[in-house]
Amino acid sequence: MTFPSWLSQLCRGLSRPIRRTTQPIWGSLYRSLVQSSQRRNPEFSSFAVRTNTCGELRSSHLGQEVTLCGWIQYRRQNTFLVLRDFHGLVQVVIPQDESAASVRKILCEAPVESVVQVSGTVISRPAGQENPKMPTGEIEIKVKTAELLNACKKLPFEIKDFMKKTEALRLQYRYLDLRSFQMQYNLRLRSQMVMKMREYLCNLHGFVDIETPTLFKRTPGGAKEFLVPSREPGKFYSLPQSPQQFKQLLMVGGLDRYFQVARCYRDEGSRPDRQPEFTQIDIEMSFVDQTGIQSLIEGLLQYSWPNDKDPVVVPFPTVTFTEALATYGTDKPDTRFGMKIIDISDVFRNTEIGFLQDALSKPHGTVKAICIPEGAKYLKRKDIESIRKFAADHFNQEILPVFLNANRNWNSPVASFIMESQRLELMRLMDTQEEDVVLLTAGEHNKACSLLGKLRLECADLLETRGMVLRDPTLFSFLWVVDFPLFLPKEENPRELESAHHPFTAPHPSDIHLLYTEPKKARSQHYDLVLNGNEIGGGSIRIHNAELQRYILATLLKEDVKMLSHLLQALDYGAPPHGGIALGLDRLICLVTGSPSIRDVIAFPKSFRGHDLMSNAPDSIPSEELKPYHIRVSWPTDSKAERAH
Ligand code: ASP
Secondary structure, three states: OOOOHHHHHHOOOOOOOOOOOOOOOOOHHHHHHHHHOOOOOOOOOOOOOOOOOHHHOOHHHOOOEEEEEEEEEEEEOOOEEEEEEOOEEEEEEOOOOHHHHHHHHHHHHOOOOOEEEEEEEEEEOOOOOOOOOOOOOOEEEEEEEEEEEEOOOOOOOOOOOOOOOOHHHHHHOHHHHOOOHHHHHHHHHHHHHHHHHHHHHHHHOOOEEOOOOOOEOOOOOOOOOOEEEOOOOOOEEEOOOOOHHHHHHHHHOOOOEEEEEEEEEOOOOOOOOOOOEEEEEEEEEEOOOHHHHHHHHHHHHHHHOOOOOOOOOOOOOEEEHHHHHHHHOOOOOOOOOOOOOEEOHHHHOOOOOHHHHHHHHOOOEEEEEEEEOOHHHHOOHHHHHHHHHHHHHHHOOOOEEEEOOHHHOOOOHHHHHOOHHHHHHHHHHHOOOOOOEEEEEEEEHHHHHHHHHHHHHHHHHHHHHOOOOOOOOOOOOEEEEEOOEOEEEOOOOOOOEEEOOOOOEOEOHHHOOHHHHOHHHOEEOEEEEEEOOEEEEEEEEEOOOHHHHHHHHHHHOOOOHHHHHHHHHHHOOOOOOEEEEEEEHHHHHHHHHOOOOHHHHOOOOOOOOOOEOOOOEOOOOOHHHHHHHOOOOOOOOOOHHHHHO
16 A cells, blocks of 8 residues: 555644645555545546546557646746646656747747647657656657647746645635645545445445435524525525434435435534535434444445545444543544543542542542653643643643652642552552653543543643654544433523434433433433544434424423424324434545645635635625515624625
8 A cells, every 4th residue: 555645644633734845746646546446447538638647648658649638837948848637747848849849839938837738649758867756757748739728827826735825825716726736636535435435325225315405494403504585575594404304204205215415504603623514424214223323334434435544444432422521521532542531539538639638528529630641751841831721721620740750740739748659559540651640630520521631632732743653643543422411401501401412313212211300311312423533423313203202392492393393293194213324524534634624625615704715705795686585784883894895
């Protein structure tokens, strides 16, 4: 397996920006993609005026007459041109003889990034002039005719992956950014994976690809939806946040294995790893249980996984929501490394340290810790200070750093109150070495775990920036998180409940009775798929009993059931038991390609603030055009500037 060096550089996870220092070698893109595809090479030049692609030519083509179309990558001393298409680079010899003056003029005068068509013969490069770094490096093209298809004006940036440009500029000129090697790779890999997913679902498992409406109506609960005005006064469509209701209705309709590459919309404001419109691989099937859906997804990922990456190993490990929180402080743990949270309450039952004593005297008080491997070597004093400040500012919690090497309790006067026996017990429980640092906190279970979960990730990043190899950049660590609570307290009013997933999720079979007594304690049949610490999918077994669905919506969630009467009615007409899942395609491809942002795997993404920087959407509409919708803009008082715009 060859793994292009520029790509392995990118495979360092989502959280850290990457440095593109080396110029990628055109051709490795093509190799990776061909390796990723299990079938024979596609006909890249069918129906086109070209006979071959630029990156395709080798010594085996010597003597062939070819026609190539591509962009001028660069020109060397009016002697050579390097022509580029998605497939790679090829060297074209600019003819020097008088009889070819017109060809020479075209090739010498066309600015870089102009698009040209050349015809000529594939010849071998003179001995000693081969370029082993270039897949086409043994040959060159002796040109007979050339045509300037379209000239390129002065560019806002160079089309070279190693040239640094701001993301705003890249988004403004997205069509140019797409010419980059990296974007070509990302979008082509995405297309290949989706193709294989379709094959797996439709051809191997009998799923049916069905489109569902994007103009729908508002649904209760869940994410905020975008509204679309209609010509009926005061009536709006809503863009669905997912095809959830439709896919369940398809099950009622007997289309018992549905899937869709579905566009979804959520008006959730700016978030670094979200887009207002995004794509899900949306799946639903009848007569299935949780393990059935899990096996389906494991098979789907295994089948569609690029061949140039380490194969996906199934089944994926599973943890319960409660275990995930207790061990990693989050419901989407990054399981590529250890540093697990350990409960060390028993070590400190007789402590003299005030804040530990305090915490343990409370009914649900705990003492928890994580161990930073070789922390004494890699962490600086100021790191420990900022960790403590973070804990105080964001969690109102104290952090006690314990250096196992007893002389090094920097900035932690209380640490001297840790008795030798406690230190030894700590080392045993946490399986620590001399140079490790233990970060210890005390308090209520969930709060202590969430804090340590955050610090675990922060410290992992820190150790890695200091040179420790903690997470294997080629590793894809999948994990199922199951047994979520069915409900969570509402953020704005913790005495009310909201669905942890969505209101159609079935309760755990052993917890149904709790719905009528202690609904907060009921677990659900909701499962999430996590990859390297990112949630890449989620789904559930659904409620197919109308009465139970009505009870949950009306009595427990206090939702207006009238808005869902169509669904409730459908459940009453012989709805089969069913369940499903949706995979976040953008995030999945982002992780597979090692891209720093999901915007790098979407052809035309929105900016962080939800704008299209290329076309300037969203844009204003003249009030005349709003009239048919019975809408008038109520301008905020301070937005004169916007109005003038
Ligand atoms: N519709 C759900 C979502 O978008 C996924 C599912 O439950 O199938 O998260």
